Amino acid sequence: QVQLVESGGGFVQAGGSLRLSCAASGRTFSRFIMAWFRQAPGKDREFVATIGRSGGTTYYADSVKGRFTISRDNAKSTMYLQMNNLKPEDTAVYYCAVGSTYGSQSMAQYDSWGQGTQVTVSS
Numbered sequence: 001q002v003q004l005v006e007s008g009g010g011f012v013q014a015g016g017s018l019r020l021s022c023a024a025s026g027r028t029f030s031r032f033i034m035a036w037f038r039q040a041p042g043k044d045r046e047f048v049a050t051i052g053r054s055g056g057t058t059y060y061a062d063s064v065k066g067r068f069t070i071s072r073d074n075a076k077s078t079m080y081l082q083m084n085n086l087k088p089e090d091t092a093v094y095y096c097a098v099g100s101t102y103g104s105q106s107m108a109q110y111d112s113w114g115q116g117t118q119v120t121v122s123s
Contacts, residue, residue: 002026002112004096009117012086016121020081022096022114029077030054033099035110036070036081038092038119045095047105049081059103064090086121093118 003025012018022034035050049060049070058070069082079096094117097110104110 002028002032002098004098004112004114006094006096006114006117009094009119011120011122014087014121014123016086017082017084018086018119020083020094020096020117020119022079022081024077024079024098026077030074033102033104034070034072034079035097035099035104036079036094037097037107037110038090038094039116040089040092043092045107047107048094050099050103050105051079052102057102061105083119086119088121088123091119091121 005023008020036048037045038048039045047061048064051058051070051072055072067085072079096114098112099110101109
């Protein structure tokens with residue numbers, strides 16, 4: 001089972017930017033579909049973005065489209081989420097996840113999860 005560690009979260013004012021990273025253990029990183037989810041206080045965990053094995057295909061939730069960019073570096077076994085023009089409603093714990101079905105927005109399709117990194121956006 002792959003181990004995932006997120007980093008890069010923090011506190012930022014509305015309109016600001018953050019870049020999250022997700023480092024994966026093991027040498028099979030390039031075989032995995034990767035995704036970001038987030039969970040705001042009192043709400044269910046929701047899909048944010050996913051990326052194909054080579055990084056050539058990406059898919060975003062409507063709420064972040066045009067503001068967030070998902071990417072990956074298979075040589076470094078790391079995935080990223082560049083978040084621009086952040087809004088207070090982006091405040092959440094952000095999780096990375098490993099799956100095998102590209103494009104899925106369902107948590108059930110992802111097998112391994114990181115511990116999460118907190119993002120707080122002030123108005």
